[in-house]
Amino acid sequence: MTELSAQRATPVSAPSTAFVQVQNVVKDFNGFKAVNNVSVEIAKGEIFALLGSSGCGKSTLLRMLAGFEVPSSGRILLGGKNLAEMPAYRRPMNMMFQSYALFPHLTVWENIAFGLQREGQPREQIQQRVEAMLNLVQLSKFAQRKPHQLSGGQQQRVALARSLAKQPLLLLLDEPLGALDKKLREETQIELVNIIESVGVTCVMVTHDQEEAMTMAGRIAVMSEGRFLQVGAPGEVYENPATRFVADFIGNVNLMDGKLTVDEVDHCEVQCPDCVHYVGHGITGTLGMAVSVAVRPEKVRLSRDKPEGRYNQVQGKVKERSYFGGFSIYHLQLPSGTIVKSTQANTQRHQDDNFTWGDEVWAHWSDSAQVVLPP
């Protein structure tokens, strides 16, 4: 049923030059396929995110890139060279570990110098490089501190400096911001991307936080049960999810099940229990087939009066209203029992005609708001 996604305007453009090539990689732990036949190509300079809930295999894939796990089958190439026989300590890549794994017995300076000293670089060169790294992450003042004397955000920056010190060809980030609190995480996301881009290093990151993936990465691979469900730019994955799982995993979504009743070149219609969807583009499918229609809550508008026409509208009762400050989320209960969520921006400080619990209101959306998905 992948034909359904043919509605997409343009497929994700394949990177022009593949720098990292993951080819049919499988990792089998005693019969459990943690990574199940995954292939992807990552271009030089790209920030690529592996996104999925815990146990989806994203960390295993990252560990195979780093060399801590050996693929059961398949190949991983870096710049065209097969990494299979290369132990972790020879790979030209560095990793920023989840919760950092800084050496507790070494100072910040010694932590950053650790990798350079292993290369046997001359003292002066190491000194220069470490100082450059400390400047990059703005921690020059803390060079002689031990990791436990730093805050979480500072430790995170030491870990970044340590992983960039050897000028790796590939930077691996394992839940880079997972150990920080929300406010700090948002600030650090942008700072981290700026540093990575200023260095120009290719980067593969693992995260379970979709916001983190969307703000930081150029492309996202959504993973579940060891497989890639969809690979694409953040907007692509959000606006054109390939499956119900992806639509549901990334952001909030209203999913309505129905039957395909009309399928023309320029539009199609889906009959659902509560309404008829008029979708402004054709799909590849057969009449009568079961499909799901996904509409993001921010694309659902609310009004007290019945909108014009007969498509893309439902009437329901306000069941929940959650106030988030910048916006509010309304839950409408439809006659069939289905809940439709709608996000309304709070653009005014005092809104007189706010909908409230028990109000009968109309929810409606445009014919370009929906995505038709396999059920």
Place this chain on the structure above:
Amino acid sequence: MNPSLALESAERKPSWLGRLFSGRHLVIALPFGFLLLFFLLPFLIVAKISVSEMEIVSFKDLLTYQDGVLSISLKFSNYLFLLQDSLYVRTYLASLQYAAATTVLCLFIGYPFAYFMARAKSSLQPALLMLVMLPFWTSFLIRVYAWRGLLTEGGWVADAIVGLGLDQLLLAMGLISSPGKLMHTPFSLVLGMTYTYLPFMILPLYGNLAKMDLRLLEAASDLGATPWVAFWKVTVPLSKAGIIAGSMLVFIPCVGEYVIPELLGGPETLMIGRVLWDEFFSNNDWPMASSVAVVMVLLILLPLALFNKYQAQAQERR
């Protein structure tokens, strides 16, 4: 009654006496009191005897008050004698030397053991731990006696060593004085002490190594350290506290060891424990024996104080 009032009265500070006898203090006070009564007090008595003048059946009082004159008489001649007589100095040095040799041997045997135990499958670890503790099920005295049987001529360990020609090596190292004769030599003494004290080295090391965050080794590997370099640059420095704890637990009792030198050592392996015994029970010179004991305790106290200082620093770091 107002509930908030009830709460207030419950929170009122208990009296000074009440706090002293609260559960927490009692738990600390009991062992503390025990040590006070059975270690510190006897030690002070020994220290007092060491500076006392011996009379026929008792000791002269340190403090005398006569004709309005309070006089304190402290006799330090025993300590001076200790420093002047080369027998004591040599014996102290020999004790420190044998204890140090034992500690180093225990560390070299114990560290790899503890390391592989800590890295073994977690299902296997309790069994390995059991193996380390198993010797404690047999009396220490019997196990040391067993070594006598193994090491005398005709004992199978002795036969094996002589058969392999290793006694020539020991002879060359000066650990035995004539080929084929292993008992009552520095070799048998250090072997016996190493055997006895090895678990005290392994256990703290294991406790330390098992706690280590293995991701640090991955981080080291990621930064280009081979497993060998990662071991020396990460594992060993991080196990420093375990190394020090194990070394102290072996070194300190070894310095004052009496039974093992008595059973396995010989005339050339005179250790301070033996001298102490002779002074007390052969010479009956209690002031002299006491001063020997005081100096021994001070000798051991010094490394212990250093250890405590290090521990305090490590605690602070956490």
